[in-house]
Structure formats: C-alpha cells, structure tokens
Amino acid sequence: MLKCGMSGSQVKVFGKAIQALSRISDELWLDPSEKGLALRSVNSCRSAYGCVLFSPVFFQHYQWSTSVKVNENDSTTSNLNCKLGMKSILPIFRCLNSLERNVEKCKIFTSSDLCKVVIQFFCRHGIRRTHNVCFQESQPLQVIFEKNMCSNMLIIQPRVLAEAVVLFTSSQEEVTLAVTPLSVCLKSSSDEPMDLTSSVYSEMFVGPDEFDFFQIGADTEITFCFKELKGMLTFSEATHAPIAIHFDFPGKPMALSIDDMLLEANFILATLADEPSRASSPPSLCLSQKQKRSDLMCSTNNNSKTGKNATSKAPGCILRKAAPKRLYPNETQTDIPALENCGSPIMKRVNEDISEVPESSVSDTEEGPGSSYLRQFSCMFFGAVSSDQRQHFNYPFDSLATASDSEEDMNNGSSSTF
C-alpha cells in the first residue's frame, strides 16, 4: 500500500523528522495518503501532537494505495493504519550523518499481508541493509487546529531560536513566551520560590526586527513544554526553513510549523492555562467523551470519491479549559466547527510533571504539597481517522450533545487538519 524511495540526503531529513517526533512520544504513525506520507505522534497525556507530512515530490518515487477488502455485501477501503514503536524505528535512523554519506537509496514499503514495514538502505560498496519493522494496526489520530485563526504569529529563523534555547538547561521543563507588540521574550518558567537548588532563571529578549514575520494581536504570555520545542528546533535546522509560531492566549494550544515545498511539519502543543484551579469538572464529562469518541468512526475524505473535500477529516476537538458545569467555552470562533469547542475536562498537573492523568480522575485531592494553585494544561482530544464512510452515517454527531449545530458546521467548516 505504500512504496516510496529517497536519496541519502532525503533520508537525513526523514530521520530528523522521526527524531523530532520521538521527543513527543514513543509511538509513531505512518500515514500515507494522496497528499504524501505523514508521520504522526501524540503524547500519552494528549498535550502534544506532531505531524510531518512529506509531499510526494519529496521522494524519488512515491506510490500509495488503499487496500480494498471485499466482504459479502460491500467492500470497505481501509488505509494503512500503521503504528510503529519509536524503539524499533529510531535506531534505524540513528547516525544520520553517516547515513547521508553512505546511503545511495532508501526504499520504504509495506507488505500488504503481514503487518510489516520494510526499510531498505542501498549503501555504497554494494551493501544493502534491510529492516523489517512490525507495526500495530491502529488508526492515526489527527488534530484540527486552525492555526491561521490565531491572533499572534511569528516567523523566525531557527538559528535565532537556537541561540535562545541554549540558555536553558536541559532539565528545564517549561518555557514561557511573552510577547508585546514591541518585543518578544523567551524565559524559563517556574512558579516555585527559588532556593539554592533551583535552576537558574533565564530570559532573552528578541527585537521584532529579528523575525521574518511579526504579528502580535495582543500582549500575551504562553507557557509550554521545552522538550517539544527543542525537538522541532533540531528538525528545522535540518530543513533550513524558518519556523512559524501561531498562538493566542494561555490555555489555547499553540502551533509550531514549518512549511516548505517538500514537506509540512506541525507541532501542536498545549499551553498552560493561567487561572487558579476551580472545582473540578464532573468526571463523567471525560469518561463519556471517551466513550463517544470511540463510537465516532468519523468520516474522512481519504478516498476523494466522496468529493467532499471541504469536510474536515475528523471531528477532533481542541478543547479549551472551561468552567465546570459549562459545556461551551467563553469564546467561540465561528469558523471552527462548534464541535471543537466542547467543554474541556480540566487536566490536572501534579508535581509539575506532565504525566498521564486517568480520564476519569479529575479531582482536587492530588494537589501537590506547597503549590499555591493548580495549573492545568488544556487537553486536546483527537478524532480517529477512518475511511469508512458508512459508519459515519450510522453514527451522526448528535451523540456529542454539546455540538448542537455540528453537522452544518462540519459541512461548511473550513478548518484545516494536519
């Protein structure tokens, strides 16, 4: 179903993408489509998502097809639902510099019968290295995020960001980006009182003239995970392309993206919501959402036979922090399907770790000692991607009671998916 080939230097970029995504999670989806080969990764607590889409033009050759299974009454087309463990695939793309030097050609193809991805390196001196990686059948997750709707957008050369990143220790968990129309500041974020053993607080101001593009709608400060920023940065240095940062207010996810002729990379990161914790949202909100989510085998337009190109791929939601008992957030962006603005479970962050919070436990009892207020990350929910049109019709969106006008919006919405 997937067959593609690339040269040695392309392997380096491909490998860098995998390395960048490995900072997000231990699992990688290989998702080929007519748009190209997408590599996707989501972290376990759903606060970071990365997708690198290599267009067919990136490869020396690229072939993709869906497989058609013929059952008794109907035929169902299915995508390559391929999930790989990072532990399996990362070592294959380990020494990228030597791969670039030695590999003349790299072929990646999937075997349709066995759940296997074959990666072959044709190296110098007639050496051929073949790796067979087994994959798990799993539908890739996607995020719908209207990055162009963000009021703040910065485009910066990776070199400048790299100079800022060097200031922070690798143990720094989060950084804060503070912007005003006149200046941009990247600083370490920590709300604990500093004592001798705390890490150093660092901040760097960058003037607007250092950005390729500078658009700030309103003064804002967003805090996000440092590790994921570094992941995106190393990838951008390999592609030599500028990084675009789209963001709004604290709590709303931010996007780091690279848009190039050959590839498109998007890292969607949750940002810390700034307000003190309120009473926890009813646990049932999380649980029921999960159930409903699994019921939703949403439509996609993977096979463009449907002709519904405008339909968004999946009703994944970017859920913002919302007051408990309120299912709709304060602001609604009208262009985004209302589905995206479902009430959000408040994900707790305990002891400053981004650890997986069980879906049903959102209670105040886990407050860490000494923390004066709880800070939460917005949680991003994702929809599953499926090419099964039939199921879409069987399970309309009224199961998500919050999105009353979702169906029209789904048809009219122009949200972009990654």
Add this chain to the structure above:
Amino acid sequence: MKFRAKIMDAACLNHFTWVSAMIAKLAKTCTLRISPQKLNFILSDKVANGGVSTWCELEQENFFSEFQMEGVSAENKAISLELMSENLSRVLKTAWNARALKSKLTNKHSPCLTVSIELLSVSSSSRIVTHDIPVKVIPRKLWKDLQEPTVPVSDVSIYLPVLKTMKSIVEKMKNISNHLIIEANLSGELNLKIETELATHFKDLGNPPSAPEDASQDRDPEQMAEVHVDIQKLLQFLAGQQVNPTKAVCNIVSNKTVHLDLLHEDVSLQYFIPAFS
C-alpha cells in the same frame, strides 16, 4: 549589602569563565566571598567534601572594569554567598560571545546573583539575556569557617610535574586501588605509589627555595615525606586542571596533609587533601 560589577573585556570574561568552570569541577556548592579588592571561591564544607578544602583567590581589578560593593556592615566589608557552582559556570559559558557582562546582587523573590549579558548575535543586532542565579547569603556568624586556611608548615615542598601527565597516571591508578601514597623529597623526586607495588616516579622536579625558619632546613634531601590520601580527591582536583598553571607547588606535611598550591596567571588556587585517618 550591595554588589555591582561589569566585565567589558573578552579576555577577562574568558578567564573568569574558566575559573568558574574549574571551581564547578571541584565541588557542587561553593561560597563566593566578595570583598573590596578580591573575589574568593571557597569550598570549605569539610564534612561534605570529606575533609577537602579549597581556597581560590583573584584580584577583582584584573577582571572587572567596574566594581562596587558594600559589605554587610562598615566593619565587615565583605559579602558571602553560597551558590551552585555549576549554575555560575553554565551562565558564564553562554556569554562567550558577549559584548558586556554585568553582575549584581538582587533580591526579587529571594536573593539572586543577576547576570545580564549583552550578546552580539550573528545578525549583528545585540540581544540582552538575563540570568538569575539563586544564592544564599551566609550570615556573619558562619564567617569563621570561611577564613583563608593557614598554610601548614610542610616537611617537603616540591614543584609538581605536568598536571596532564599526572592526571592520566592517577586516573589509571584509581582502577586498582582507592588508596594512594604521595611521597616527595627535597631532591626533586616525587613518587605516587599504590599498595600493590605499583609506583610512578617523577624526577628532577625541583624544589622551591625554603625559608630559613622552615623545618625542612635540616632535613636530609633524600628523605621522603609521605601522605596516604584518597585517590578520588586527588583526581577530582586534577580533573579541573585543563591548562598547566604558571606555578604548581605541592607541600607535604608527613602523614597529615597534602597542600597543592597553584597559580594560574593571576588566580591562586589552594587545595588541601587530608590524610586517610
């Protein structure tokens, strides 16, 4: 209590960075003592460091183009701060390409040494970077522990061989035993021995001239003075010495202490290793 200083010269900044990196290799926490003429890095937590103590001294005017300080009180014209040596070293390393570095003592939420760096970026526009290094102010009542250690009257004083050579030898010896015997005499011979009969001999090292009242005056030049020390402590000291110092003297007090006295251009470093008890 106030402190404000500025470094404008790249060479001075490099040298200061190098000093802090050396201190960072010697101990995790150190005391920075600021006085009108001098800066001292002191590691004197005897219990934590296993009896080792370090005293590093530098003249502030050799480094800072501007230097203002106000001590704790009129009589006590000094400030003593405890900080993580790695923090200072790392902050200074980010300033390798700086146009200017300013440092001052601040108290935002807690006492900090704020280092403000004006960086010249590649695009030739300057950028301001600020770091707040958390520090702890050491109260006056604990200052007695921070005095310059008295140089013990040594039995033998000898110039050290090239430190890099010494380091590679001691590094190999540490795999064999934890227990190292350092012995030297007034004929310029230094031996490093391990109980299992492995020894390295350095010859023709030379001995510094001794003062008339020194005990070593009447000493037989061939007689060795020895100390048994923990090899790790010597190794830790040698690990911080990347560059060969201007002057390196080893003073041995038989069965008591090894006192290593180095001079790197204008920075003096003294390291005391006690004998195994």
